[in-house]
Amino acid sequence: MSDHSILYIILTIISMDFVFEQILDFVNLKARKVKIPDDVAEFYDRQKYEKSQQYHKTLTQFSFYSSSFSFILSFAMLFFGGFGFLDTWLRDWFDHGIILALAYFGVLFMVSDVVNTPFQLYSTFVIEEKYGFNKTTYRTFFLDKLKGYLLSLLIGGILISTLLYLILEIGAGFWLYFWGVASLFVLFVNMFYTSLILPLFNKLTPLGEGELKSAIEGYSRKVNFPLDNVFVIDGSKRSKKANAFFSGIGRKKKIVLYDTLIENHTTDELVAVLAHEVGHFKKKHIIQGYIMSVLQIGVMLFIMSRMIFNENLSLALGAEELGIHLNLIAFGILYSPISKVLGILGNVLSRKNEFEADEYASATFAGAPLQEALKKLSVDNLSNLYPHPAYVFFNYSHPPLLKRLEAISSVSG
Numbered sequence: 001m002s003d004h005s006i007l008y009i010i011l012t013i014i015s016m017d018f019v020f021e022q023i024l025d026f027v028n029l030k031a032r033k034v035k036i037p038d039d040v041a042e043f044y045d046r047q048k049y050e051k052s053q054q055y056h057k058t059l060t061q062f063s064f065y066s067s068s069f070s071f072i073l074s075f076a077m078l079f080f081g082g083f084g085f086l087d088t089w090l091r092d093w094f095d096h097g098i099i100l101a102l103a104y105f106g107v108l109f110m111v112s113d114v115v116n117t118p119f120q121l122y123s124t125f126v127i128e129e130k131y132g133f134n135k136t137t138y139r140t141f142f143l144d145k146l147k148g149y150l151l152s153l154l155i156g157g158i159l160i161s162t163l164l165y166l167i168l169e170i171g172a173g174f175w176l177y178f179w180g181v182a183s184l185f186v187l188f189v190n191m192f193y194t195s196l197i198l199p200l201f202n203k204l205t206p207l208g209e210g211e212l213k214s215a216i217e218g219y220s221r222k223v224n225f226p227l228d229n230v231f232v233i234d235g236s237k238r239s240k241k242a243n244a245f246f247s248g249i250g251r252k253k254k255i256v257l258y259d260t261l262i263e264n265h266t267t268d269e270l271v272a273v274l275a276h277e278v279g280h281f282k283k284k285h286i287i288q289g290y291i292m293s294v295l296q297i298g299v300m301l302f303i304m305s306r307m308i309f310n311e312n313l314s315l316a317l318g319a320e321e322l323g324i325h326l327n328l329i330a331f332g333i334l335y336s337p338i339s340k341v342l343g344i345l346g347n348v349l350s351r352k353n354e355f356e357a358d359e360y361a362s363a364t365f366a367g368a369p370l371q372e373a374l375k376k377l378s379v380d381n382l383s384n385l386y387p388h389p390a391y392v393f394f395n396y397s398h399p400p401l402l403k404r405l406e407a408i409s410s411v412s413g
Contacts, residue, residue: 003315010316010333011078017336018071022064024391029060031388040385040402043375052382055131062127066119073115081318087326088319098164101325102157109152113145128239131382136238147200159185167308167324174308175301182301183294190290194231194247194254204231204256212262215271216255223364225278230255232262241381244270246277264380265373272361272370279360285353292349296342303338304331350397358404359411367408374401 036049044052077083087104094100124141128134162181166174189197198204207213207230220227235242235258242261247254255274262270280286307313311322313330361370378385378401387400399407 001312003312006312006316006330006334007078010330011075013333013336014071014074014078017340018067021067024388024394025060025063028384028388028391029057031386031391032056032384033386044379044385048379048382051131052384055382056384058127058131062119062123066116069119070116078317083326083329084314084318084320087314087317087323097168097324098161100323101164102160104323104325105156105160106153109156113149117145133240134238135236135240140238144201151197151200164324172305172309175298175305179294179298179301182297186290186293186297190247190286194256198233198256202237203234205234206230207232207257212267212270215267216274219271219275219365220278223275223278223282225281228254230257232257232259234259236260236263242377244273244277246281260380261377264376266369268366268369269373269376272365273373275361275365276357276370278364279357280353282360283353283356285357288349288353292346296346299342300335300339303335304328307331307334344394347393347395347397351399354398354404355407358408362408362411367411371405371408374404 032053034053036044036046040049086107090100090103090107094103121141124134124136125138159181163174163178166177166181170177194204207216213230216230217227219225231254233256240260242258242264244255244257244261246256255277257270257273261273265273308324308327308331309322310327314321314323314326317326317330319326358370361367377383383401385401387396392400398404
């Protein structure tokens with residue numbers, strides 16, 4: 001296939017993806033119910049419901065502007081050979097393949113971040129501020145960015161260097177070796193994210209003695225859950241939105257509760273949320289997710305190995321010669337339709353797992369406090385109660401609130 005044909009395919013892919021996402025956003029926005037139903041009004045204040053409607057309208061409009069800007073910039077870079085121009089310019093400075101690639105991706109990363117920072121600032125300090133969510137200061141915002149740069153430089157640099165080294169030294173068979181590296185990396189992140197990475201951005205404090213800790217430990221003993229420790233994260237440092245999760249693969253698990261979650265929920269509601277997370281562990285969803293991730297990485301790397309040395313991929317991006325780093329960019333775009341399909345399947349599986357975790361929590365603790373917790377979370381986060389089914393199918397990893405409430409009621413009787 002000629003480089004011109006490849007370029008047209010790439011441009012078609014990003015254009016169709018942009019149009020498709022805008023259509024989904026439009027139908028999702030139109031699916032809103034402006035008048036609050038009576039059953040929802042039982043737990044959702046009418047004034048706050050109207051606020052949630054406006055919030056999602058604002059988010060959709062902002063998403064259109066920001067994604068349109070990104071699409072136009074990407075299309076122009078591809079159509080006018082911007083990626084190739086950058087490669088040609090950097091070759092005057094670097095002649096070592098791996099150093100050249102690291103410099104190339106470093107420049108793209110920095111330029112992309114600079115371009116997107118105004119949108120991030122507006123989202124955080126205008127939209128989230130307007131609707132009462134933002135607690136981030138400008139100092140925290142830019143410190144997070146600096147830490148993100150350092151992590152990207154360290155972790156991204158190591159992974160990209162390893163990938164390029166294997167490609168250049170082994171050839172098409174690189175994919176098996178890097179599959180192993182990537183699988184170990186994903187496992188490492190699953191096991192040590194809470195211990196090593198999260199503390200760089202947030203303060204984790206062991207949950208103090210009291211009613212909540214006793215209730216959590218009691219439930220954990222009841223269901224034989226190997227609880228290592230319960231931590232409270234200072235989520236209120238950045239946002240009023242709440243969440244909870246547990247991390248770790250193996251015998252010991254760490255539960256992490258947002259301080260905003262603890263502030264707004266009763267002990268029974270918090271234990272019900274914990275029970276839902278335990279349900280993921282008991283139903284083997286964590287192991288299942290890891291295996292799925294590893295398989296997807298393997299599929300992607302195998303297909304990449306069949307394309308990575310095709311010089312026409314680099315030429316399609318405006319380069320004058322083969323560049324593995326350019327081929328990685330071209331491959332990422334060409335692979336995106338497959339990635340989209342796998343993402344949809346992953347969301348279908350994830351929504352099924354969420355129902356199963358809810359069912360487990362209802363059976364081992366109680367359904368009513370879980371429902372109350374979900375309702376409060378939805379109200380506090382101004383969640384969209386009536387997303388369009390198509391939008392849910394393509395984008396939601398969790399079922400919509402009303403579907404979850406209905407499923408819990410059917411289990412609890």
